[in-house]
Amino acid sequence: MEWNFRVKGLTAGVVSRWDRESVAALPKVEQDHIRQVVDRAGELSAKAQSLGAVITDFSKVLCCEHTVYLAA
Numbered sequence: 051m052e053w054n055f056r057v058k059g060l061t062a063g064v065v066s067r068w069d070r071e072s073v074a075a076l077p078k079v080e081q082d083h084i085r086q087v088v089d090r091a092g093e094l095s096a097k098a099q100s101l102g103a104v105i106t107d108f109s110k111v112l113c114c115e116h117t118v119y120l121a122a
Contacts, residue, residue: 057083060122069117084108088118 057080059066068088073081085108092106110116 055083057087060084060087060120062122065119065121067117067119068111070112070115073111087120091118091120 058076059068059072068084073084076084088106088108088111089104092104095101095106096104106118111118
């Protein structure tokens, strides 16, 4: 996936860890960018696995002690 924005903490070749606290520390605009990345990755993952529903989404990171690892 390619994006027209940058998020502090998403670095090429590095796996980054995102949870409620790390997302909350970002400026609002970067929180929205992480939301876009996580939600799209969840959609593509569900499609690739032929799942009936998206399992990974940003709302779970915020509300439910979920952690997402992203490689840029």
